[in-house]
Amino acid sequence: MERLLLLNGPNLNMLGKREPGIYGVTSLQDIERNLSKLTKTYNYQLDSFQSNHEGELIDKIQEADGSYQGIIFNPGAFTHTSVAIRDAISSITVPVIEVHISNVHKRESFRHTSLLAPVCKGQIVGLGPKGYQLAAIALLEE
Ligand code: DQA
Numbered sequence: 001m002e003r004l005l006l007l008n009g010p011n012l013n014m015l016g017k018r019e020p021g022i023y024g025v026t027s028l029q030d031i032e033r034n035l036s037k038l039t040k041t042y043n044y045q046l047d048s049f050q051s052n053h054e055g056e057l058i059d060k061i062q063e064a065d066g067s068y069q070g071i072i073f074n075p076g077a078f079t080h081t082s083v084a085i086r087d088a089i090s091s092i093t094v095p096v097i098e099v100h101i102s103n104v105h106k107r108e109s110f111r112h113t114s115l116l117a118p119v120c121k122g123q124i125v126g127l128g129p130k131g132y133q134l135a136a137i138a139l140l141e142e
Pocket of ligand 1: 010011012074075076077078079099100101102103104111
């Protein structure tokens with residue numbers, strides 16, 4: 001069976017409890033469940049991984065090469081800081097779509113820059129948890 005990988009970075013395990021005015025009340029578990037339902041309708045399996053640790057995310061990205069048809073990735077704050085994650089994405093051939101729940105462009109200026117967007121297939125920003133679904137559809141209907 002073909003597979004997509006859902007990757008979430010630091011603090012996204014706190015979704016639902018974390019700053020609900022910005023990130024809403026949907027938990028990461030709910031996001032994973034809904035996304036898995038969607039990918040099943042396309043006969044794709046969804047694997048999910050969340051980590052607060054940069055190196056663990058890099059390990060997953062490297063391991064994904066050759067095993068997944070696409071990666072849906074919310075890198076959290078590493079978006080704005082991590083050259084190492086950017087290099088990991090550059091080193092694989094699997095397409096990656098960057099997702100942000102909040103509209104980072106409406107927020108602090110340090111969130112306006114993504115070090116990762118230039119090496120991703122695309123980016124979805126500010127559409128809440130639905131952004132994950134839209135990213136999946138873009139990969140599934142490619
Ligand atoms: C985020 C935006 C980032 O700036 C922030 O550090 C996050 C969440 C989002 O989904 O809106 O942790 O990636």
